[in-house]
Amino acid sequence: MKTSDLSPDRQKLLVALKEYPGASALVPPPAPRTLGLKEVFGDVVKAHEALGAVQASTSRLPNPNLVTRTLDRREAVRSSQIEGTSSDVDQVLEYEATGSDDGLPRDVMVTLNYVKALQYGLQQVAIRGSAALDRTLIEMLHCHLMEGTDYKDTPGEFRQRQNWIGGHRNIYDAKFVPPPHEYLGDCITDLEELLRYAPSEEDQTEISIVIRMAIVHAQFETIHPFIDGNGRVGRLLLPLMLFAEGYPPVYLAGFLKENQQEYYDTLGAVQLRGEWVPWVRFLAEGVQVAARETIQTAERLTALLDQWKTLIRTSNVRSDALLHRLPEYLIAHPVVTVRSIQEAFNTSFPTANAALNIMREKGVVAPHTERKRDRIFIATDVINVLNRPPVPDQ
Secondary structure, three states: OHHHHOOOHHHHEEEEOOOOOOOEEEEEOOOOOOOHHHHHHHHHHHHHHHHHHHHHHHOOOOHHHHHHHHHHHHHHHHHHHHHOOOOHHHHHHHHHHHHOOOOOOOOOHHHHHHHHHHHHHHHHHHHHHHOOOOOHHHHHHHHHOOOOOOOOOOOOOOOOOOOEEEEEEEEEEEEEEEOOOHHHHHHHHHHHHHHHHOOOOOOOOOOOHHHHHHHHHHHHHHHOOOOOOHHHHHHHHHHHHHHHOOOOOOOOOHHHHHOHHHHHHHHHHHHHHHHHHHHHHHHHHHHHHHHHHHHHHHHHHHHHHHEEEEHHHHOOOOOHHHHHHHHHHHHHHHHEHHHHHHHHHOOOOOHHHHHHHHHHHHHEEEOOOOOOOOOOEOHHHHHHHHOOOOOOOO
């Protein structure tokens, strides 16, 4: 980390590293409680309007949980891909349906760990609200992420040695060096206060959730409390903060992946020089894009569900038959096997097989050609919806 890359006020925050003679680390100032950036006021307002639109749209869905499950998996795939994984959403769903990683990328388990971490976080916030957003949650998110991987430290525990960003194995070539481990406790305590922020009735300076998301994510990445997995934990905090605020979880990883260099550049500008305007503007744009994508995806999946239900009504089967329950299940589980359907609905293998065969005849699912035994069926229309980019705002 070159001292010349840091602003004068950040240079004053450098501390020497005994184990790396001549190298320094930056101990960040406390997370700002407000930014007062008039330049981005309009961007933040638009982001809040987009969140309101998601809230209104979700409230009209007959069963929001069906859509949420597939969006969770897509977010896990995209956020993990930022770190270099190659698993696709259909591969993650295939593993969940079969319990086998045969023929799948090795990092599919890394992506599934993200799903587990996200589900754990959402569950905790649903139970405890914003009080769940504390260091214990951060540690548990990391623990879920690193389960069963070759992580070089103890999952869920803050690091006890120095790390750095960029420069590969050489700290002297690093783009940024976060604080030494002995400073982590105070840094995380400060961050917790902003994470769990809840305005009182007397508070006349309520902090926008969009501004708080920008500050928390940037501050967490600057602290970098773990040897690895910091980016994923930091991105997990964003939908959890929204959920704690009463919004449906809106997922930004797709926007961040599509604009990865700008993501790194604007975040780095905060870390090195305290330049908040480009970063807040970037994140506010991401909220708008992610909100629009959430609405469009929900509408597409709901239309697809209605289309399938219409197809099923043309079949001469009893109204209580398994076939009538499959459309909703396939929206949330678009990759299935006969056995997974049998277990999900507590029915017989022949009944599950017959229902899936009818769904195949109707064009709702198609068999996966790479397996001969325990065939996999894919609702490709759902996968296509999940892989479609959002339509730009007009």
